[in-house]
Amino acid sequence: EDQVTQSPEALRLQEGESSSLNCSYTVSGLRGLFWYRQDPGKGPEFLFTLYSAGEEKEKERLKATLTKKESFLHITAPKPEDSATYLCAVLVGGSYIPTFGRGTSLIVHP
Amino acid sequence: NAGVTQTPKFQVLKTGQSMTLQCAQDMNHNSMYWYRQDPGMGLRLIYYSASEGTTDKGEVPNGYNVSRLNKREFSLRLESAAPSQTSVYFCASSAQDQVGETQYFGPGTRLLVL
16 A cells, blocks of 8 residues: 655744755555645645655745655745644555545654 | 636534535536535535536435536525434535646534524
């Protein structure tokens, strides 16, 4: 069974304290890995898509990387406005139904 | 572009009542999805529609029905609401073609069943 596991479940950082969120997957035939940000009371908002091992994408203080077993979302010098739940999802084979992880809740204290 | 819109934003129902959640997208996407999100459970797929005229069950379809009215609209119906259906419901859409496979989500409908 395909599985997506995100860790940690929750992370508290001080403003400026860099860290990484992990998304590990056990799937066959990865076609794409997606990162989303979800603010309280809102729908998930697309951040990145990664397609192959070694690929990296950046957006402001966020950088997503992909290996054959996991993806990392690196947050450099975070600010309080980066506080949110970060979700990852994978798409495999010929399916168009992504499998979502349960998310990492990030709180950045000023 | 409004993206994905959902109505209503909030709803309170009594057990046994019925209601329809509406979803529309203006991105000309082929595929549309209904999810529910519960604390500690993540996003769970209820139903999806790969293209206009087709619908299929997801992980948790019991107690729900859907209609893909046209390419833009995908509705979710609760025929006889139960307290276990208290949740936040999200609609999403994706192109599912050479344009891309990213899902775009609506703002959600918060449903409380008493």
